[in-house]
Amino acid sequence: MTDLPELSVRRFYARQMHLLDDGDVTGWAQTFTETGSFASNAMPAAVAGRDAIAKAAGETTAALARDKLRRRHWIGMLAITAGDDDTVRVRSYALVIQTPIGGTPTVLASTTCDDLLVAHGDDWLVADRVIARDDLDGVSP
């Protein structure tokens, strides 16, 4: 694990979100562990494993392209807690900014993001992510 997780975790999130927003769904899936899990209170069930994560992101990416929409995911306000030797827990806020080509940006969603990250060299992988959208009641699956 890196000496300054604040910096490496931030660097990881920037890279991870650029991959997603650029539509590189294979690269995005590789930022999760093999058995990594992604849950959200907007989804009926958690998605687990890189293939399933890539498939879900691919469907969203295709829909955005079809509808001529661009999304930018901002992660910020990170509270990092060291776990055992090679893990950290990170609670953060996320904003999803959506812009139609030819249109006006909107804040599509404001969420919290609770991650369990595991060290991967001097970088990180997501083992478990739980997103809670502020506009939805109820907890993630």
Add this chain to the structure above:
Amino acid sequence: MTDLPELSVRRFYARQMHLLDDGDVTGWAQTFTETGSFASNAMPAAVAGRDAIAKAAGETTAALARDKLRRRHWIGMLAITAGDDDTVRVRSYALVIQTPIGGTPTVLASTTCDDLLVAHGDDWLVADRVIARDDLDGVSP
């Protein structure tokens, strides 16, 4: 004071805003000094002291719960100036994102935030905060 105030100040702001947004008004008040002051050009007068700061935050928290609104405070674009041994001045931007449960997020406010922070172990406390909302003319009290 910490060697890398950029990191500890960011960590402080994340924790402080999580406390506020989670409605932990006692924890929030403890992030100010005993005589800490909070002023805003949206308020008729500054609020000083932890009890008064907790009371003001408690009223806001109760109103948000009643109206089924969630707020997220983002602090960013930090310009940090070292003061004497154990203080820093921080000028930052803040965004308040408000989401009605069942509704759509909005940018409720864009502000500047001018803080005087004093070291508290390897963490910080707010001795003086001045918020200036961009939509309001005039200076803080």
Add this chain to the structure above:
Amino acid sequence: MTDLPELSVRRFYARQMHLLDDGDVTGWAQTFTETGSFASNAMPAAVAGRDAIAKAAGETTAALARDKLRRRHWIGMLAITAGDDDTVRVRSYALVIQTPIGGTPTVLASTTCDDLLVAHGDDWLVADRVIARDDLDGVSP
């Protein structure tokens, strides 16, 4: 070049955007190299050199003052790549938050920002900046 470019680059962006948003167009122009270039897919041609950069910013600043609008530029989600000894490339996201005095903040623009920064003491200067607004098709000039 600094040992921790993440910190010095962030510090640079905060200072640079405060200068712009405060209307200090001379100070803003000084954050570019003498021959620094600023291009955007919202502009017909790139602007090059400090005088031209100051002039363009001055026109925008005057229009905002006339129309009683305040802007805040947020730069985030930084991906930094070290170049040769004294340069870095930074891909980031930017949000422009605009607030009419007496009105409601809006997200005026969501963009990517691709910078070539050159070291300047322990600080940075922009040698080349390319902005791509998400709402516009096409590439920068």
